[in-house]
Amino acid sequence: MSDLWPRIEPLLARVEKPARYIGMEMGTEPGNLAPRHGSGRAAFLLIYPDTYEIGLPNQGLQILYEILNERDGAVAERAYAPWTDMEAAMRAARVPLFSVDTHRAAGDFDVLAFNLSAELVYTNVLNLVDLAGVPVRNEDRSPDHPIVIAGGHCTYNPEPLAEYVDAFVIGDGEEVVAEIAEVVGAWKRGGRGSREAVLRELATIPGVYVPSLYDVEYDGPVVRAVTPRYPDVPAVVDKRTIADLAEWPYPKRQLVPLIEVVHDRLNVEIFRGCTRGCRFCQAGMITRPVRERPEDQVRTMVREGLRRTGYDEVALTSLSSADFSGIEGVVGDLVTHQEGTGGVGVSLPSLRVDAFTVGIASELQKVRRGGLTFAPEAGTWRLRQVINKLIVEDDLYAAVDAAYSQGWRRVKLYFLTGLPTEMDEDTLGIAQLATNVTDVGRRYTKQASCTVSVGGFVPKPHTPFQWFGQNGVDELQRKITLLRDAVRGTRAQVKWHDPKATFAEGVASRGDRRVGRVIERVWRAGGTFQEWSEGFVLERWLDAMHAEGLDPDWFVTRHRTREEVLPWAHIAAGLHADFLWDDWQAALAEHGLPDCRWTPCYDCGVCTDYALEHVVAATTAPAGGSQGTGQDLSVAAAGVPVRFLGTKPAAVAVGGAGVGA
Amino acid sequence: MRGGAANPVRLRYTKLGKVRWISHRDVARALERSFRIAQLPLAFTEGFTPRPKISFGLALSTGHESDAEYVDLVLAEAVDLDELPVRLTASLPEGIAVDGAAALADRAPALQEAVTAVEWRVGVAHRDLTAADTAALRGAVDAALTASTLVTTKHRKGRDVVEDVRPVIRRIVVCDEPSTIVEMELSTQPRGAKPGEVLAAIGEFTDVRTRRTHQWIERDGARQEPLDADTRPRVPEACAS
Numbered sequence: 043m044s045d046l047w048p049r050i051e052p053l054l055a056r057v058e059k060p061a062r063y064i065g066m067e068m069g070t071e072p073g074n075l076a077p078r079h080g081s082g083r084a085a086f087l088l089i090y091p092d093t094y095e096i097g098l099p100n101q102g103l104q105i106l107y108e109i110l111n112e113r114d115g116a117v118a119e120r121a122y123a124p125w126t127d128m129e130a131a132m133r134a135a136r137v138p139l140f141s142v143d144t145h146r147a148a149g150d151f152d153v154l155a156f157n158l159s160a161e162l163v164y165t166n167v168l169n170l171v172d173l174a175g176v177p178v179r180n181e182d183r184s185p186d187h188p189i190v191i192a193g194g195h196c197t198y199n200p201e202p203l204a205e206y207v208d209a210f211v212i213g214d215g216e217e218v219v220a221e222i223a224e225v226v227g228a229w230k231r232g233g234r235g236s237r238e239a240v241l242r243e244l245a246t247i248p249g250v251y252v253p254s255l256y257d258v259e260y261d262g263p264v265v266r267a268v269t270p271r272y273p274d275v276p277a278v279v280d281k282r283t284i285a286d287l288a289e290w291p292y293p294k295r296q297l298v299p300l301i302e303v304v305h306d307r308l309n310v311e312i313f314r315g316c317t318r319g320c321r322f323c324q325a326g327m328i329t330r331p332v333r334e335r336p337e338d339q340v341r342t343m344v345r346e347g348l349r350r351t352g353y354d355e356v357a358l359t360s361l362s363s364a365d366f367s368g369i370e371g372v373v374g375d376l377v378t379h380q381e382g383t384g385g386v387g388v389s390l391p392s393l394r395v396d397a398f399t400v401g402i403a404s405e406l407q408k409v410r411r412g413g414l415t416f417a418p419e420a421g422t423w424r425l426r427q428v429i430n431k432l433i434v435e436d437d438l439y440a441a442v443d444a445a446y447s448q449g450w451r452r453v454k455l456y457f458l459t460g461l462p463t464e465m466d467e468d469t470l471g472i473a474q475l476a477t478n479v480t481d482v483g484r485r486y487t488k489q490a491s492c493t494v495s496v497g498g499f500v501p502k503p504h505t506p507f508q509w510f511g512q513n514g515v516d517e518l519q520r521k522i523t524l525l526r527d528a529v530r531g532t533r534a535q536v537k538w539h540d541p542k543a544t545f546a547e548g549v550a551s552r553g554d555r556r557v558g559r560v561i562e563r564v565w566r567a568g569g570t571f572q573e574w575s576e577g578f579v580l581e582r583w584l585d586a587m588h589a590e591g592l593d594p595d596w597f598v599t600r601h602r603t604r605e606e607v608l609p610w611a612h613i614a615a616g617l618h619a620d621f622l623w624d625d626w627q628a629a630l631a632e633h634g635l636p637d638c639r640w641t642p643c644y645d646c647g648v649c650t651d652y653a654l655e656h657v658v659a660a661t662t663a664p665a666g667g668s669q670g671t672g673q674d675l676s677v678a679a680a681g682v683p684v685r686f687l688g689t690k691p692a693a694v695a696v697g698g699a700g701v702g703a
Numbered sequence: 704m705r706g707g708a709a710n711p712v713r714l715r716y717t718k719l720g721k722v723r724w725i726s727h728r729d730v731a732r733a734l735e736r737s738f739r740i741a742q743l744p745l746a747f748t749e750g751f752t753p754r755p756k757i758s759f760g761l762a763l764s765t766g767h768e769s770d771a772e773y774v775d776l777v778l779a780e781a782v783d784l785d786e787l788p789v790r791l792t793a794s795l796p797e798g799i800a801v802d803g804a805a806a807l808a809d810r811a812p813a814l815q816e817a818v819t820a821v822e823w824r825v826g827v828a829h830r831d832l833t834a835a836d837t838a839a840l841r842g843a844v845d846a847a848l849t850a851s852t853l854v855t856t857k858h859r860k861g862r863d864v865v866e867d868v869r870p871v872i873r874r875i876v877v878c879d880e881p882s883t884i885v886e887m888e889l890s891t892q893p894r895g896a897k898p899g900e901v902l903a904a905i906g907e908f909t910d911v912r913t914r915r916t917h918q919w920i921e922r923d924g925a926r927q928e929p930l931d932a933d934t935r936p937r938v939p940e941a942c943a944s
Contacts, residue, residue: 047721055766060765061724061725061729064721300725300732300796302732351736352735352738352740353739
């Protein structure tokens, strides 16, 4: 209906990176999308609430874009957060948020569907809804306004946005998006009747949570209960999970942008889910079980994707890519099957050190030597047992030895700080590891160096650490300073994440419904792009909490008790509360837990409750490794046993009060 | 001999419409992807990190359009140049179309040095982006063409540089219809100027829609379109024996 391009183009001469707003990526069909509107099809605007460069490569959004556009009853376009200069120009010229495909006004769509990958984008979500000309609060919207939906990992605690998002999707989107399209399409063809009626209908779809249909009661500051107001609305919303990744070979036509973006390469998802069981890792907990893509399909998707896109680099993506059953074969063939010339670069994000072998290192270095990042996450074996990142130091040294020996000069090590039970020995252990790593490198090259990247730990819902009181700003800063001082004079370099931003992330991560008004206040005070240091001011968050009568430390640094009803208790990732609590207690007792992909099931609850199972081609870890793969950890280091949780180690007598640094 | 022979090729392409908002570097990346999709047998540099032998012509500013951009590349083996434009255009974004290909002589001078003049078609507005007064525009153009110097401030690498752009201007014509369009021909050597800089130098004007229409290689008093300069016969075998 409305092509806003004639009003958008005059703004572009005055903004940074105007190509963010033109669309035209290879793989889109704007000419085909335009006429599909207005024909009774459910029209989705898929929005990534950060810049185009960050949002364009998002695989989840691209998958849904394709699935929706393949359907007769739906049409999907995309939008991204305009940078502040463009937003100012748009507001001055009264140009609303628009799609980049056909430059159609956001308000002309039936659904605004947000991808929530990180909590600090919440203020951008409100800003984009507002820029679309839609009231930011659910209660103020009429049937003339689009339905605001959100999906992505952050929806496992939807409460902070409960008064702003009409419906949340929990879990994998591939199947549920079609069911939502059916309901929205019927609503549209019926002349867009009552919002409540269509939301009631959406709430009957498994995996869909409609917060306005639930009442929250408080017991003092604590949530007492979240209860549905109607009998047909589920008391607990379970996540959706696709059982077999092989049935979903998406994206089939990955979008190729005209400007440089992050992850600017072909991305092929090789498996979803991870059972390494790192206790800090929300992604690993909520995406269980492991579902591998068949090796043949991976090869086909890589071959056809490279041919179609003209990319010269491919990333094999997952939460721990070296764990893929066929990894060495796939990488080796990719490297040898290319015909002369510049070749194809292969990158393996999320490499575990215990699976990074000389074999993989030498295959990767044959073509292009990108950066290598390993994530030991903690500086001592003791703390790595607490967080269940069961990597022994020798594995790390073997991995960096493999890398340096194959010609890498610089490796990056990623750590978290502010972890449960963390002590200064653990922080200093990071410096020691980094020093040892550069010593390994110097056997091969004098230029060997390593970058230590430190992020502040934010406890996440649906993880064993969801009860842990996060370290405050001062404590995180003290640890970072301690680490900086300890590496001074070495060949290691420390980079760190702003502890203030970590604090704000903590507010949003484990906040309840009342935190929504805090987010709204931060947004109204001008706080957009909170993931970008230029846009972030912690005082805005603290002032907003004060204005709402909420205590920041109560939300962020307080340890929760087992009895407390957590604000996300009515959202289920399939993990039994008992499993998570037991795993939390095991963490405090410094007990590790093996990977259930290759060892017997300890019944976290996901497979048994949802009748799912791992889809894994190999019965052993492909590249060896120390966790549940035959290596006896009780001998490997420090004599600390790893036990199955099912066998219940001797009662763990560590109270919540004793936790933390 | 033929198998290992280098085959230098020059391509001409457009940059028109929405795609004008991507940078020169983005255009280069799109072309390189189109070469890979078409599986062109590119020749690569020697060494540790082989690079395809591709060299681009004069940069085109983000936001400017063009009917005539050029790129030189070296192929490891000969390909059918007649069908090459269509093959490449199929995988390029709308607005970037390869519309000419010519076999290049060995060791032809690089485009960036060889091109000596460019022509532009420019939509003109007042500096404050309101409509330009056409009488004032005509007067300013006439005055500029009779002036001996035209000093203006250019922004280069984050600094303001004062320069005389008069030597760059070869021709400026205000079109009869619509009268806020000017055509200009500018030198590129030893240094050039952007149409907007020329407009700012002659009066309180700026460019609002800017399109490069021609590039010229001038040598020994003659001027040639780059696809016709330094090229060699397409089928040398036909001339033999």
